[in-house]
Amino acid sequence: xxxxxxxxxxxxxxxxxxxxxxxxxxxxxxxxxxxxxxxxxxxxxxxxxxxxxxxxxxxxxxxxxxxxxxxxxxxxxxxxxxxxxxxxxxxxxxxxxxxxxxxxxxxxxxxxxxxxxxxxxxxxxxxxxxxxxxxxxxxxxxxxxxxxxxxxxxxxxxxxxxxxxxxxxxxxxxxxxxxxxxxxxxxxxxxxxxxxxxxxxxxxxxxxxxxxx
Numbered sequence: 001x002x003x004x005x006x007x008x009x010x011x012x013x014x015x016x017x018x019x020x021x022x023x024x025x026x027x028x029x030x031x032x033x034x035x036x037x038x039x040x041x042x043x044x045x046x047x048x049x050x051x052x053x054x055x056x057x058x059x060x061x062x063x064x065x066x067x068x069x070x071x072x073x074x075x076x077x078x079x080x081x082x083x084x085x086x087x088x089x090x091x092x093x094x095x096x097x098x099x100x101x102x103x104x105x106x107x108x109x110x111x112x113x114x115x116x117x118x119x120x121x122x123x124x125x126x127x128x129x130x131x132x133x134x135x136x137x138x139x140x141x142x143x144x145x146x147x148x149x150x151x152x153x154x155x156x157x158x159x160x161x162x163x164x165x166x167x168x169x170x171x172x173x174x175x176x177x178x179x180x181x182x183x184x185x186x187x188x189x190x191x192x193x194x195x196x197x198x199x200x201x202x203x204x205x206x207x208x209x210x211x212x213x
Contacts, residue, residue, distance in 0.1 A: 007091020007134045008127040016079035017092045023082055026183040030070050031190040032063050037072040037100075038183070045069055047102045048110060048148060049076055049178050051140035052121035053129030055097040056191040057200030061120050062101045063190070067108025072100045073191075074183045076142055077174070082182055088136050097136045100181055110151055111211050117141070118159045118209045120202055124169040130201050139173040149175065155209065162207050 028038045041047070052058045055073040063071045075088050078095030088095045101113060121129055123139040141156075143149040152175045160171050183189075192198050 009091075010094050010135055011079070011092050013079045013094070015092070016094055017083065017087050017090070019080035019087070019093070020082045024084070024183060024185060026189065027186045030063070030072075032193050033070055035070050037070050037189065041102050042069060042104070044104065044106070045102050046105050046110065046148075047100060047144060048113065049098045049100055049140075049142035049181060050113075050117050051077070051096040051098040051138060051142070052117060052123075052202070053097070053137050053139075054132055054199070054201045055099055055184070055188065056198060057202040058097075058120070059099045059190065060192045060200070061116055061202070062099055062113065065103075065108065065113060065116060067104050067106075068113075069102045069104060071102070071190075072183055073188050074098060074100060074181050075136075076181045077140060077176065077179055081180070085185055085188065089134065091135055095136060095182075096138055096140050097184075098140065098142065098181070110148060111155065114141070114152065114155045115209045115211045118155065119204050119207075122203065122205050123159070123171045123173045124163070124205075126172045130203050132201050139171075141173060141175045142178040143175070144178050149177065159207075159209050162209065163205065166205070166207055168205055168207065 080093035
């Protein structure tokens with residue numbers, strides 16, 4: 001994961017890799033929390049998909065948060081059905097590396113999780129995050145209902161104001177309704193728990209998001 005890709009433009013859907021009909025076989029157990037990473041989830045749970053660069057370090061950020069039931073890494077916001085990691089890295093699937101975060105809204109809030117999102121990466125870098133370059137490293141929030149989408153936009157506006165005070169630049173984060181989420185291969189799940197010295201390319205701007213809680 002410490003290498004770079006230069007695929008910085010989204011492919012035309014007609015040129016995207018064809019993928020496959022069958023899902024990748026993935027172990028349905030969180031290596032840290034010892035709970036399922038696939039539905040069904042506890043009644044009342046909410047979920048959000050977040051892309052903030054390499055999903056290894058991004059997932060660790062969220063499994064550590066209070067109120068988070070489970071996390072998983074995968075591919076979303078692209079064109080190719082059931083892609084492999086190698087296919088996503090080719091830049092020919094259109095997918096982003098994302099983290100599925102399933103949380104208890106009575107124990108935490110989406111705004112608190114979005115605070116972690118904004119502060120854990122640099123959302124102004126377009127199709128890259130630090131030295132990791134490619135469409136799969138773009139910043140993104142993919143929501144499951146209108147209320148989540150509205151909150152995502154509100155937090156983006158608030159964080160842009162904070163960035164403006166530091167002259168850091170314009171946010172490039174895409175905020176879209178969630179599309180299909182394809183689980184990444186088992187070895188990617190909770191990668192930095194399984195490989196404590198593994199690569200983590202996350203790096204924030206140093207600017208804090210002031211939430212309303």
